[in-house]
Amino acid sequence: MVMAVDRSGKIVYHSNRSLKDLPVNQAISGFNSIANAMKNNEGGIREFKSSSGSYLTAYSPIPQLNVAVAVARDRSASLSSAHRWGIAGLLLALLAAALSAVLLERHVQQKSRGIDRVSEDVSAIAKGELDRRIILQSSDDYRSLADNINVMTDQLRAQIAREEETRQFESFMRLSAMLTHDLKNAIEGLSLTVGNMERHFDNPQFRADALKGLTGATNKLKALVARLSRPMTSLSGEHKRPTDVDLIPIIQRVVAMTAEPQRSKHSIVTRLPPTLHALADAARVEEVLENLVLNALEAMTDKGGTLTIEAGQTANGAPMFSVSDTGRGMSRQFIDTRLFRPFATTKKTGIGLGLYTCREVIKASGGSIDVESVEGAGTTFRVVLPSIPQ
Numbered sequence: 001m002v003m004a005v006d007r008s009g010k011i012v013y014h015s016n017r018s019l020k021d022l023p024v025n026q027a028i029s030g031f032n033s034i035a036n037a038m039k040n041n042e043g044g045i046r047e048f049k050s051s052s053g054s055y056l057t058a059y060s061p062i063p064q065l066n067v068a069v070a071v072a073r074d075r076s077a078s079l080s081s082a083h084r085w086g087i088a089g090l091l092l093a094l095l096a097a098a099l100s101a102v103l104l105e106r107h108v109q110q111k112s113r114g115i116d117r118v119s120e121d122v123s124a125i126a127k128g129e130l131d132r133r134i135i136l137q138s139s140d141d142y143r144s145l146a147d148n149i150n151v152m153t154d155q156l157r158a159q160i161a162r163e164e165e166t167r168q169f170e171s172f173m174r175l176s177a178m179l180t181h182d183l184k185n186a187i188e189g190l191s192l193t194v195g196n197m198e199r200h201f202d203n204p205q206f207r208a209d210a211l212k213g214l215t216g217a218t219n220k221l222k223a224l225v226a227r228l229s230r231p232m233t234s235l236s237g238e239h240k241r242p243t244d245v246d247l248i249p250i251i252q253r254v255v256a257m258t259a260e261p262q263r264s265k266h267s268i269v270t271r272l273p274p275t276l277h278a279l280a281d282a283a284r285v286e287e288v289l290e291n292l293v294l295n296a297l298e299a300m301t302d303k304g305g306t307l308t309i310e311a312g313q314t315a316n317g318a319p320m321f322s323v324s325d326t327g328r329g330m331s332r333q334f335i336d337t338r339l340f341r342p343f344a345t346t347k348k349t350g351i352g353l354g355l356y357t358c359r360e361v362i363k364a365s366g367g368s369i370d371v372e373s374v375e376g377a378g379t380t381f382r383v384v385l386p387s388i389p390q
Contacts, residue, residue, distance in 0.1 A: 038068035192261040278319040278385035299327025
C-alpha cells in the first residue's frame with residue numbers, strides 16, 4: 001500500500017485509486033496516529049492494524065511539496081522476506097514511492113525525463129540489481145537525489161560483501177570444529193585400548209579385540225584425512241542416502257572397541273535382540289553411538305558406574321537404541337537451553353559439537369533423539385530410527 005497525504009490529511013495519491021481525495025482517517029481504519037505524525041512532518045516506522053490485517057508502515061515528509069509519503073506492507077509478508085533485503089527493500093520502496101508521488105502530483109510535465117530515469121533505476125535496484133547506477137546530467141534537479149541513492153546502494157553492496165565473507169569464515173570454523181571433534185573421538189578410542197594393554201596384553205582375547213580396535217581407529221583417522229581433502233562435502237554433512245542396515249553388529253562393534261576396555265572401572269550391561277534393522281547411514285550411526293558411549297563413560301569418571309546399552313523396538317515398531325549411565329546427570333535448564341546446541345558443553349576440554357552432530361545425523365536419517373537426565377543419578381539418551389516397513 002503506497003500513499004501520499006497533504007497537510008490537511010487528504011489522500012492525494014493511493015495505490016488504490018478509489019481512495020484518492022478522501023480524508024485518510026476516513027479511508028483507512030486504525031491509521032490515525034500515523035496520519036497525525038505525517039501531518040506534523042514526522043517520519044519513522046510504525047505498525048497499525050486494520051480490518052484487513054496488521055501492516056508495518058514506513059513514512060516520511062516531503063516538506064517542499066507539502067505532502068508526506070507512506071509505504072505499508074502486510075506484516076506477515078514482511079517477516080517472511082529475507083533479512084538482508086528487508087531493510088534495504090523498505091528504504092528503496094520508500095524512495096520509489098516518494099519519487100512516484102512527486103511524478104504523479106507535482107512535476108510530471110516540468111521534469112519528467114529525470115524523474116522517469118530515477119524511478120526506473122530505483123525499481124531495478126529494489127529488485128536486486130545493486131550494480132545499477134543512476135546517471136543524470138549535472139544540471140538535472142534530481143542529480144543530488146540520484147547521487148544519494150548511488151551512495152546508499154554502494155554501502156549496501158559493501159555490507160552484503162562483508163556478510164558473505166563472515167559466512168565463509170564461520171563455515172570454515174564450523175568445519176574445523178567438527179573435524180577436531182571427530183579426531184578427538186578417534187584418539188580417545190585409541191587411548192582406551194592403549195591404556196589397557198599393559199594390564200591385559202597376556203589375554204589372547206584382549207589382543208584380538210585390541211587389534212580390531214586399532215584397525216578401526218586407523219580407518220577412522222584415514223577417513224578424517226579424506227574429509228580434509230574435500231572440505232566442501234565435509235561441511236555439507238555428507239549425509240548419504242539411508243539404507244537398510246542391521247544395528248546389532250554396529251552396537252556390538254562400538255561396545256567392543258569403546259566400552260569393553262573400561263570394564264575394569266565400570267559395569268557394562270547390554271540388552272540386545274539378535275537383529276534390529278533400520279533405515280540409516282551405517283557409518284554415521286556408528287559415530288553417533290560411539291559419541292554417546294564416550295560421553296557416558298566420561299560422565300562416570302569420578303567413580304565407577306554402570307553403562308547400559310539397550311536396543312529394540314518402540315510401541316509402533318520403530319527400531320531404537322539407548323545409552324544410559326549412572327554419572328552426574330544434567331540440569332533441566334541445561335537440557336532446555338544448551339543441550340544439542342553447537343559449542344555448548346559441560347566438559348572442561350570439550351568443544352560442544354558431539355551431541356549437536358548426533359542430532360543432525362539422526363535428523364538426516366528421519367529419526368529422533370531425546371534425553372532423560374537426573375542430576376546426581378545419571379542420563380539416558382534414546383535414538384529412534386525409521387525402518388523400511390515404516
